[in-house]
Structure formats: structure tokens, C-alpha cells
Amino acid sequence: MxxxxxxxxxxxxxAGETAEDARTHILDAAEALFENEGYRAxxxxxxxxxxxxxxxxxxxxxxxxxxxxxxxxxxxLGPLNEARLRKLKEIRAGARRVGRKVELQPVLRAFMAPAxxxxxxxxxxAGFPALFGRALADPDDTVQRIIFKMMKPVHQxxxxxxxxxxxxxxxEEVFWRYQFVIGAMARATRVYKNPRxxxxxxxxPGPEGGVNTLIDRLVSFTLAGAQAAPGMNIKCKKNSAPxxx
Amino acid sequence: MxxxxxxxxxxxxxAGETAEDARTHILDAAEALFENEGYRAxxxxxxxxxxxxxxxxxxxxxxxxxxxxxxxxxxxLGPLNEARLRKLKEIRAGARRVGRKVELQPVLRAFMAPAxxxxxxxxxxAGFPALFGRALADPDDTVQRIIFKMMKPVHQxxxxxxxxxxxxxxxEEVFWRYQFVIGAMARATRVYKNPRxxxxxxxxPGPEGGVNTLIDRLVSFTLAGAQAAPGMNIKCKKNSAPxxx
DNA sequence: AACAGTTTTAAACGATTGTATTAAACGGAG
DNA sequence: CTCCGTTTAATACAATCGTTTAAAACTGTT
Numbered sequence: 074m075x076x077x078x079x080x081x082x083x084x085x086x087x088a089g090e091t092a093e094d095a096r097t098h099i100l101d102a103a104e105a106l107f108e109n110e111g112y113r114a115x116x117x118x119x120x121x122x123x124x125x126x127x128x129x130x131x132x133x134x135x136x137x138x139x140x141x142x143x144x145x146x147x148x149x150l151g152p153l154n155e156a157r158l159r160k161l162k163e164i165r166a167g168a169r170r171v172g173r174k175v176e177l178q179p180v181l182r183a184f185m186a187p188a189x190x191x192x193x194x195x196x197x198x199a200g201f202p203a204l205f206g207r208a209l210a211d212p213d214d215t216v217q218r219i220i221f222k223m224m225k226p227v228h229q230x231x232x233x234x235x236x237x238x239x240x241x242x243x244x245e246e247v248f249w250r251y252q253f254v255i256g257a258m259a260r261a262t263r264v265y266k267n268p269r270x271x272x273x274x275x276x277x278p279g280p281e282g283g284v285n286t287l288i289d290r291l292v293s294f295t296l297a298g299a300q301a302a303p304g305m306n307i308k309c310k311k312n313s314a315p316x317x318x
Numbered sequence: 319m320x321x322x323x324x325x326x327x328x329x330x331x332x333a334g335e336t337a338e339d340a341r342t343h344i345l346d347a348a349e350a351l352f353e354n355e356g357y358r359a360x361x362x363x364x365x366x367x368x369x370x371x372x373x374x375x376x377x378x379x380x381x382x383x384x385x386x387x388x389x390x391x392x393x394x395l396g397p398l399n400e401a402r403l404r405k406l407k408e409i410r411a412g413a414r415r416v417g418r419k420v421e422l423q424p425v426l427r428a429f430m431a432p433a434x435x436x437x438x439x440x441x442x443x444a445g446f447p448a449l450f451g452r453a454l455a456d457p458d459d460t461v462q463r464i465i466f467k468m469m470k471p472v473h474q475x476x477x478x479x480x481x482x483x484x485x486x487x488x489x490e491e492v493f494w495r496y497q498f499v500i501g502a503m504a505r506a507t508r509v510y511k512n513p514r515x516x517x518x519x520x521x522x523p524g525p526e527g528g529v530n531t532l533i534d535r536l537v538s539f540t541l542a543g544a545q546a547a548p549g550m551n552i553k554c555k556k557n558s559a560p561x562x563x
Numbered sequence: 564a565a566c567a568g569t570t571t572t573a574a575a576c577g578a579t580t581g582t583a584t585t586a587a588a589c590g591g592a593g
Numbered sequence: 594c595t596c597c598g599t600t601t602a603a604t605a606c607a608a609t610c611g612t613t614t615a616a617a618a619c620t621g622t623t
Contacts, residue, residue: 207456249532249535261494303534374572
């Protein structure tokens with residue numbers, strides 16, 4: 074714990090802002106490597122090499138590798154979750170104003186769109202959704218704790234508003250439908266524009282292969298799924314006709 | 319590469335079957351540790367210690383750690399995918415027999431049920447679905463290659479049959495809906511019975527908290543999602559009334 | 564009992580990991 | 594210029610990684 078909090082706090086750089094540059098370069102390199110290799114596999118040596126800084130720079134600026142991961146996530150997930158919460162509360166306020174219950178579709182869109190829109194934000198942020206999609210399933214406890222802490226307010230509000238939008242559906246049922254939404258979105262962030270899936274049934278990006286199309290598909294899928302009547306599909310495999318339409 | 323294929327091939331053990339026991343103990347320990355720690359983080363020392371065998375046993379029986387992961391996956395995913403393919407072909411044959419198109423609901427059930435049913439198969443296999451759910455998002459290339467190779471036949475048949483069950487839906491659209499199905503299922507395998515999510519909006523396991531309930535929820539959600547009309551939810555955010563129902 | 568093949572053991576290998584240390588280079592203020 | 598706080602640099606550290614080696618222990622057969 075020797076040099077605790079050695080990060081610069083005086084902030085009186087003026088000329089080249091080199092310190093802020095180094096931090097940013099490290100964050101960018103770490104984001105890219107965490108996305109492609111995972112948290113554990115991305116070594117501090119690889120990160121510092123890619124960032125063009127010295128090996129010790131990570132410990133100097135962030136303390137340790139775990140704090141770096143937290144900073145990487147915070148940089149993107151902070152504004153992203155703020156946008157989500159703002160939009161969700163806006164939706165709820167709008168519904169209150171006209172004395173109606175919250176509508177499910179804009180809620181799902183408010184949750185998913187900000188994340189996927191990062192994908193076409195030219196800069197280095199484009200890689201974060203995939204990184205986050207990975208992190209959701211990362212076995213590392215460090216990753217899980219960081220993600221869970223940052224997502225908790227969003228999770229709570231989403232569960233509350235989905236519950237309101239789905240009257241008569243039990244809390245447990247709402248919980249699971251929200252999990253399915255998360256799963257579908259997380260999968261999308263990892264598959265979209267991933268060269269591994271090129272040609273695996275997906276020939277061209279298509280005439281409308283942009284992120285907006287993907288968001289529409291996700292919202293359409295999860296909206297119908299979350300509104301589905303439960304238990305309709307139990308034990309009707311043999312006697313009924315195969316299709317109706 | 320020194321001792322290539324040093325695995326026992328003569329198979330003339332008779333008394334205690336100790337060799338097969340060691341292999342099985344290693345597979346069980348590796349399965350549990352891969353599930354909880356991930357492929358990279360689960361060291362061969364931890365695996366062999368948990369299995370109660372010598373450190374060198376993994377290299378002796380499997381060659382290296384990567385081959386061990388492949389064996390772990392093969393042991394569960396082999397029979398599992400066989401069951402899936404058998405059921406899917408059965409469904410298709412049944413549809414052909416009556417001259418109709420394949421129905422989507424049994425297709426989704428045939429894909430998801432065998433995997434989730436492992437969760438309540440008392441033995442060590444119960445941990446595999448979560449392991450597989452993780453592996454789907456694992457950043458490690460080794461993991462991805464193994465999973466992709468084993469899943470390819472299932473993926474191909476699923477895409478084909480979902481395409482048949484969804485006439486008029488483009489191949490690209492079918493591809494994405496299948497990805498959403500995979501994502502929802504993968505998320506379910508990792509959340510179900512995970513102590514981390516206990517109390518996060520899910521108070522009790524509920525009176526019907528078994529795997530069958532989860533499967534029904536998944537099938538219900540993904541069936542409605544995959545059958546949803548696409549693009550219905552575009553551009554209706556501002557001018558229309560906040561809610562209609 | 565002596566042998567041959569299989570399995571288990573203890574020890575060590577080189578490589579890589581995250582972090583700590585210590586000194587050198589930098590840059591504006593006095 | 595000199596000084597001082599900040600940043601960079603090279604190097605070393607202990608720990609752990611997957612794998613290899615060679616000898617010991619065990620097995621059933623002759």
C-alpha cells in the first residue's frame with residue numbers, strides 16, 4: 074500500500090496537459106485490451122505498451138490494475154447510466170403527468186439504446202459495449218463487484234418501472250423477464266460487428282445494418298417477450314395443429 | 319509436445335478402475351472451477367488439488383490445460399447437442415409428415431430445455447450450464463474456438479428451422495432473433511440459483527421456482543420475441559400520447 | 564519372485580504476472 | 594540558475610502460471 078493515492082490532485086498543469094494525456098492513453102489502451110482479451114488476460118505490460126507509457130504508469134496513476142478497470146468502466150458507464158436514469162425518470166414523469174401507467178416500450182428503449190449507440194460513436198468508446206457485455210458474464214469476482222455496484226441504481230429503477238408497466242405480473246416474473254432483456258442485449262453487444270460471426274448465416278451487413286436497426290430489433294424482440302402471457306406454451310405440443318398462420 | 323498422446327489406450331484395467339476415476343475426478347474438479355473462476359483463472363494446481371490428484375495428472379491424462387477444457391465441454395455438450403439435434407430433427411420430420419411448416423415453439427424448447435435440465439441433474443453436471451453460459455462470452459480465444467466448433471451443427475439447424483418457422487422473415491432478421499434467444503438463455507443459466515442474485519428483487523425461490531418454470535418462462539419470452547412483428551416500434555416517441563393502454 | 568507397463572510422485576523449469584523501488588528527467592516558480 | 598514537486602524510467606521483487614522431467618510406486622502377468 075506504500076504510495077497510497079499518489080494520483081495527481083493538484084491539477085495545475087497548463088502547457089501540454091501531458092499527465093491527462095497519459096491517463097487517457099492508458100484508459101483507451103486498457104479499454105481496447107479488456108474488450109479483446111478480458112480483464113485477467115490483458116496484462117499491465119500489454120496495456121502500458123499499447124498506451125506508449127512506462128510499465129509503472131498504471132500503478133502511478135490508478136494505484137493498481139483493479140482500480141484501472143473501475144476507471145475504465147466508470148468513464149463510460151457513468152455517463153451512460155446517467156443518461157439511462159434521466160430518460161427513465163422522464164418517462165415516468167410523463168406518465169404521471171397524464172395519470173397513466175408507464176409504457177413498456179420506451180422503458181426498454183431507454184435501457185438499451187444508450188448502450189448500443191456507443192457502438193457508432195467513432196471514438197474509442199465504440200468498444201465499450203462489447204467489453205461490458207463480456208463483463209456481465211465475467212467469472213472474475215473483481216469484475217462482478219464493479220459492474221454490480223455501478224448498475225444497481227439502473228437495475229432497481231428498471232425492475233420498478235417494468236413492474237409498473239406489467240400489471241398483474243409477479244415480481245419474480247418481472248425479474249426474470251428483465252434478466253432475459255439483459256441477456257439479449259449483452260449478446261447483441263458482443264455479436265454486433267464481431268468478425269467472428271461474419272458469414273455465420275449473416276451474409277451482408279444488409280442495407281440497414283446500422284445500430285439503429287439493431288436497437289429496433291432488440292426493442293421489438295424484448296417488448297414482445299416481456300409482454301408475453303406466461304405459461305401459454307406448456308403442454309400443447311402434440312394435439313394442436315402445427316401452425317395457425 | 320514430448321509425450322504426445324500419453325493417455326492410456328490399452329484400456330485393460332479391471333480391478334479398481336483407478337485410472338478412469340482419476341480422469342473423472344479431474345473433469346469434475348475442472349468443471350466446478352471453470353464455472354466459478356473461469357478458464358484462465360482456474361489454475362491446474364487448483365484443479366488437481368480439488369481433484370485430489372498430483373499436479374502432473376492433467377498433462378498426463380489430457381496433454382495440456384486446453385485439451386482438458388475441451389474434454390470438460392465435450393463430456394456435457396456432446397450428449398446435450400445430440401439430444402438437441404435428435405429432437406429438432408424429430409420435430410422437422412413430424413412437420414414434414416403432415417405437410418406443414420415447422421412450428422417455432424417446440425424448436426425453441428428443444429434448444430433450451432436440454433441445457434437447463436442439466437441444472438437439476440443432481441450430479442456434477444448441474445454446474446455446466448452456467449459454465450457454458452460464461453464460455454459464450456469468454457474473451458479467451460481458446461474457449462471461443464472450442465465452443466464454436468461444438469455448437470456449429472446446432473446453430474446451423476436452428477437457423478434453418480427458425481427460418482422455416484418464420485416465413486417472410488429475412489435471414490439476417492432470423493439470425494439476430496436467434497442471437498437474442500441465445501443471450502436470454504445464457505443469462506438464465508448464469509443467474510438461476512446464483513447466490514449473487516438472491517434478494518436482488520427476487521425474494522423467494524417461489525412456490526414454483528424449479529427449472530421447469532424457468533424453461534417455460536424462457537420459451538414464453540423468446541417465442542413471443544421471435545414472432546414479434548419487426549419495426550413496429552420505430553419513431554413513435556414524441557408526438558404520440560405517452561401511453562395507449 | 565521377477566518382469567513390463569501404467570500411474571503417481573516430488574521437484575524443477577522458464578515464462579509471465581502485478582507491484583514496488585529507486586533514480587533520472589522534466590518544468591514552472593523563486 | 595536553483596529548487597521542488599511531478600512525471601517517467603529502468604529494474605527488481607516475490608508469486609504464480611503451465612509444463613516437463615525422472616524416479617518411485619503400483620498393477621497384473623508370467
